[in-house]
Amino acid sequence: MGGPEIERLIALLSRLPGYGPRSARRAALTLLRQPQTRLLPLADAMEQAARSVRSCSTCGNLDSRDPCSICADPGRDRSIVCVVEGVGDLWALERAGVHRGLYHVLGGTLSPLGGTGPDDLSTRPLLVRLEEGGVREVILALGATVEGATTTHWLADRLSGFPVTVSRVGQGVPMGGALDVLDDGTLAAALLARRS
DSSP states (O other): OOOHHHHHHHHHTTTTTOOOOHHHHHHHHHHHIIIIIIIIIHHHHHHHHHHHHHOOOOOOOOEESSSSHHOOOTEEEEEEEEEEESSHHHHHHHHHTTOEEEEOOOOSOBBBTBBBOOOGSOOOHHHHHHHHOOOOOEEEOOSSSOOOOOOOHHHHHHHHTSSEEEOOTTTTOOOTOOOGGGGGGHHHHHHHTTTT
């Protein structure tokens, strides 16, 4: 098929979510057909991202600055914090454009079978934010999976000692659904229909 460089490119592409060996070969072929306009700009963007993108020390978002552009935005409502499982969920909610508050990325959900326990989640920084004051509502925007529901209940219990309203996303998120694959309208409906 090709030399070791091409095989390595295909192998690396096939590790990406949604890419199997066949789609990785197609992507590699597309990139290699026009290296000056596709492959080299992509390689440059990837190198720059690898050097400059980091996790926000406040919320866990990925950005080239710390605090991230969302946490640093003075126009955001600092009294509302939306808790999400991962950065993909945060980006999906931002794309929907319905949440003007801040975020907190847990970095996963509780999963005893998967080996994820409370100590594996980024809850301490959230509790520190609440201890500092100024937050009046925490929205638990976790997926409608067994793990998401378990984490929501566990986290709501942990937050019960704080003077905040704890709400969760309402209708619109189907059982078994992940936030980062839902359309903008469904995300908007779910966030606007949150309930305590």
